[in-house]
Amino acid sequence: MDSVYLKRDKAGRINIKAGNRVNSVINWTVLSLTLLTVTAFLFFDYTGLEIGRAIMETAVNLRTMFLQPSLNHFSWGEALFQVGVTISLAVIATILGAVIAFFLALWSAVNLANKWVSKSIKIFVAFIRAVPTVLWVLIFAIAAGLGSEAAILGMLFHSIAYLVKAFSEAFEEVDKGMLEALRSTGSGWWHTIVHAVLPSTSTYLLSWTFLRFEINFSVAVAMGAAAGAGGIGFELFMASGFYFDLREVGFITYAILLVAIVLEVASTHLKKRYFSS
Amino acid sequence: MSLLQVKDLNKSYQTDTKVLKNINFSAGTGEFLSVIGPSGAGKSTLLRCINRLVQADKGEILFGGQDLLKLRKKELRAARTNIGMIFQHYNLVPRLTVIENVLHGRFGYKSTLQGVLGRFSEEEKERAFYLLEKLGIEAHAYKRCDQLSGGQQQRVGICRALIQNPKLILCDEPIASLDPHSSKVIMDHLKSISEEMGITCIVNLHQVEVAQSYSDRIIGLNNGSIVFDGSNFQLDQLYIKRVYGMETRELITV
Known part of the structure; x- marks a missing residue:
């Protein structure tokens, strides 16, 4: 006789997976998505498409772009300056965002703050995060006009929302006993924050800030084009949309890629050197 | 005049299950007091109610003449400076x-x-x-x-x-995660603190024999009530059975 907890399938074999309903929902979803994908190809409009020529021409374009990069409309020095502008946009948005997010995160961590304050900040921040950065930039552009001000405000807004979530989760991971011990000595709230919470989470805070900086750099490139914030993104937009200069597009892409790699290497290096525990 | 007096202390986390039921005891200056009892008996809650890391529902805790349960934020901070605490996980x-x-x-x-x-x-x-x-x-x-x-x-x-x-030190299972030698070192230190410096120690313990050899007095807690309150030599087989619900030979006491 089987125990009450043992489950068998229709063929009489013993189940070892829990949650049969979840599995079947996943299976059905995958199956219907596959069917939709296949049928979609049958209904596309294929007029005027010569697949061979399309592939050939794309290959030629890509080759011009990436194998023969050159600068035609501005100099090396200017290119460097524009990259600097883009990096500055990212730096300002990240640093201001991190500072503001730190305080908001303190009040939104459930183990450190009032339950209702924490809840309302979290909901507010989730709302901000749900709207893409570009939209925030365009919203701020109404007040500040298209340009770097709107771009920074928009990026700042989204950075704060993102970092509040990351920081507050780091704070919530702090060992409860440590907070209890400090409270039992008669320490105040700020004492606990500065001398227990901060030392135990500083590495997380810094690595989240770095990550956000990398994101902000690529967002700043896009904002240069979309919001006229200047920097290398704007040059990319001009080169591709105005001059149709594929070689310059290639050059700018390489420049952005290089900066991204340098940032990545620098951040891992810094982390290894200063925050290894 | 005793340093700490706990009167009719009650605490429940959920509405129907009471963790502490009408706890009454007092501790004098320099006294070494052990609290024993099975897990879930309310030992940790009792200790945390005293310095208000846990908010008690009802009762009075008189410490140096003032009722700790009535203190406001700032006064509570000042009162907590007089109460040290030591934890199992440090x-x-x-x-x-x-x-x-x-x-x-x-x-x-x-x-x-x-x-x-x-x-x-x-x-x-x-x-x-x-x-x-x-x-x-x-x-x-x-x-x-x-x-x-x-x-x-x-x-x-x-x-x-x-x-x-501090005038009082609360120890929440200070030796529960330590090896036998470190345990002895820690218990010896706590004992000398209470004897030489005149600081009252209230210690939650799992080891009955440790409690018996170090304490001036032992409180036995079972299911939220005090079932034993007396000096260490008064704690005999009968009381141990009342605290833990079984005979000594069925327990690891060291």
Whole structure:
């Protein structure tokens, strides 16, 4: 006789997976998505498409772009300056965002703050995060006009929302006993924050800030084009949309890629050197 | 006149299950008091109710003439400086140095700004080193706490409690995660604290024989009620059965 907890399938074999309903929902979803994908190809409009020529021409374009990069409309020095502008946009948005997010995160961590304050900040921040950065930039552009001000405000807004979530989760991971011990000595709230919470989470805070900086750099490139914030993104937009200069597009892409790699290497290096525990 | 008097203390986390039921006891100055009882009997809750890390529902806790349960935020902070606490898992800040952790015990005496900036007087620092030396760990003063062994960390915890200049020290299973030798070192230190410095110690313990050999008095807790309150030699087989619900020979008492 089987125990009450043992489950068998229709063929009489013993189940070892829990949650049969979840599995079947996943299976059905995958199956219907596959069917939709296949049928979609049958209904596309294929007029005027010569697949061979399309592939050939794309290959030629890509080759011009990436194998023969050159600068035609501005100099090396200017290119460097524009990259600097883009990096500055990212730096300002990240640093201001991190500072503001730190305080908001303190009040939104459930183990450190009032339950209702924490809840309302979290909901507010989730709302901000749900709207893409570009939209925030365009919203701020109404007040500040298209340009770097709107771009920074928009990026700042989204950075704060993102970092509040990351920081507050780091704070919530702090060992409860440590907070209890400090409270039992008669320490105040700020004492606990500065001398227990901060030392135990500083590495997380810094690595989240770095990550956000990398994101902000690529967002700043896009904002240069979309919001006229200047920097290398704007040059990319001009080169591709105005001059149709594929070689310059290639050059700018390489420049952005290089900066991204340098940032990545620098951040891992810094982390290894200063925050290894 | 007793230092601490607990009257009719009640506490429940959920509405229908009572963790503490009408607890009454008192502790005199310099007394070494052990609280024994099975897990879930309410030992930790009782200790945490005294310094209000846990909010009691009903009752009175008279400490040095004032009722701790009626205090407001600022008064409570001031009262907590007189009550040290030691934890099973030490609860130090692992990334800070030993000396920094010891000085955390002084925050109760500091204003917000002084504390945040970490301004400690030379006397406080000297006192911290004196205490570390007394507990035999002054050589580790500048090490990070996560590099220390359990016994050493617990001694840091004791230093942190002592630098508060407390009248009462609450110990929540101080030796539950330590090896037999470290346990003895810690218990000896606690005993000498109560005898030499006249600080009252209330210690939650799992080891009945340790409680019997160190305490002046033992309180037995079962299911939220005090079932034994008397000196260590009064705790016989019959009472142990009432505390743990079974005979001594069925228990590991050491």
